[in-house]
Amino acid sequence: MTGHRFHPSILREYDIRGVFGETLSTDDARAVGRSFGSVVRARGGSRVAVGCDGRLSTPVLEHALVEGLTASGVDVVRIGLGPSPMLYFAATPGSGALAPEVQGGVQVTGSHNPANHNGFKMVLEGAPFFGSDIVDLGRIAEEGAWASGMGRIEDADVATAYVDCLIGALEGIDLSALDSLAIGWDAGNGAAGPLIEALTARLPGRHVLLHASVDGHFPNHHPDPTVESNLSDLRRAVAEGSLDFGLAFDGDGDRIGAVDGKGRVLWADQLLAIFAEEVLREWPKSTVIADVKASSTLFARIAELGGKPLMWKTGHSPIKSKMKETHAPLAGEMSGHIFFADRYFGFDDALYAAVRLIGATVRLGKSVTQLRDEMPEMVATPEFRFAVPRERKVAAVEEVLAALRTDGSTVNDTDGVRVDTPDGWWLLRPSNTEDVLVVRAEAADEGGLARLMAEVDARLAAVGIRRPD
Structure with missing residues (x-):
């Protein structure tokens, strides 16, 4: 059987990613589908969810991916346009998003990269698919060691169930306490925009949405909220609208950025310090994980709150794996990925983190600006x-x-x-x-x-x- 060789630059540690038309093609997408489907079949699975972002190259890559998956004998559930966390939600055992459940998931996305980039993020049996898994995927493709079959295709809407789950982050809070809040949301023309519109329509308070329309050209700014220059529009909206704070998201909704009411950036380790204060009230003496790029003040704060700070490797996949190993209820990394296992599923979800930040202002009895004021200046x-x-x-x-x-x-x-x-x-x-x-x-x-x-x-x-x- 004739195999397929990927460009050596696109098989990354955590995903498959390249420049469409240069290092990444529809043939690659088809081979990813054949290879991942074969892995699913070898594990005894038969059903995979597929989601996608709003990049210009995504429709043709998604089509080829689905062709490859079904050619391996896997049934495909297409959940359509949405953030990567919605795909993770659909592919997580016990989420209730799909019935019957799927055994794996693939998101077609270029994440926070430039507009001409694209790629694939994968999960299998509720766990991240990375490192040696991706190396093995390349080997399967090159050898053409593919399963064969005729999988079926169906469409499913999981957006409502996903938004319901996000709203659940406010369980136990008197929602009238949120009536006075004014919050800015910058979707960056990424895949999270429509979900942010649906989410904020159900939240109390005043919400100012920026760049919520999905546009693969990213005409307003680059979709990476961890780069300070990309927060200019949000800062301006917070200042002009006298908003309490602002939230920003990357191209596929798994990275969060934030600014307080004074326009100061809250970096991911500062957000994690806020979340740790709330979570450690419910999970005293538990482990909280941050990557090696995080501030020393964060690790000190976790210890001060009675938690066990753990410094770990950078990368969303290693952190997810370490969370499961240590039963940590909370983790984060400086790239804006925040992970909650406390009342959630342990994957990185910027929209969920946003709702948790809203809830934290009530549970801790302080505004985001007050919480930022209390942090040491480094x-x-x-x-x-x-x-x-x-x-x-x-x-x-x-x-x-x-x-x-x-x-x-x-x-x-x-x-x-x-x-x-x-x-x-x-x-x-x-x-x-x-x-x-x-x-x-x-x-x-x-x-x-x-x-x-x-x-x-x-x-x-x-x-x-x-x-x-």
Whole structure:
């Protein structure tokens, strides 16, 4: 049987992603369907949900994906346009979204990437499909080791059930307490827009929606709320409308951004600190997970609240897996992915996190602005990402780690190297998805931050790498 070889750049650690018409084609989509369907069949499954975002290339990729799935003998339930979390919801055992249940799910999405990018996110048996799973998918395709059959196709509407579940995050709250709230929502012309419209129509309070129409050109700004410049429209709406706070979402609705009533950005680790205060009231002494890029003040805050802070690897799939292993009710990472197992299913869902933030203002009895005011003021770099040759990416970090250990430095090597010093901390790690190194640092003041970055640059120079200005 003739197989299919993917472009080597598109099989990523957490998903399959490429530039449509260059590294990603409809033939790739069909092969993804054949290969993933074959894995589902090998696990004893027979039914897969398929969702999609609003990118211009999505319809043809979704069509080819479904062709591949059905050719492997898998029945396909098409749930249509929506955010990735809606697909996760549909594919989660026990969610009640689909009957009979599906054994897997595929979302056609380019996530927060530029408009000409696209790809596929997958879940299998309620668990993330990543790492070695994706490597194996490539092997199955190349060998043409596909199951065959004639699967059926049906359409299903899960949007109402999904919004019902989101509203459930406010269970136990007197909804009249939300009547005075005024909130901005920037959908960024991504796939979450129609769901935000449906959700806010059922929420008390005043809601100002920005860029809720789905447009694969992303005409207003890039759909990544973790980049501060993409929050300009939201900040303006909060200021002009005297709103209590604002929420922003990426192209497929699994990353959240936020600004308070003063227009200050609440980064993901600051949001996680708010959520931890609420969750640890219900789950005392439980584990709360954050990735290695998160602020030291977050880990200290979790401990102060009586929780067990756990620093873990960056990436939504590793964090989901660690949550299941440790039974953590809450986790998050700096890329804006927030995960609730407390009263939810443990996958990253920016819309659910948004509703939980609304609820937290009532449960904690403080506004988002007050909660932000109470947080310690630190200074931190943005996430510096710079290209390195593929063969040096991991080796350079290992060489830096060896030198740090020789020097007796305080190092956490969970994911790259994170070094604690009297000034604060700095991080050096290889990206899991690109041939780049990632650097970030945090200190109590600008002088400390400058000293941290000088150390980073010296450590890099010692292994023959110069960080661009």
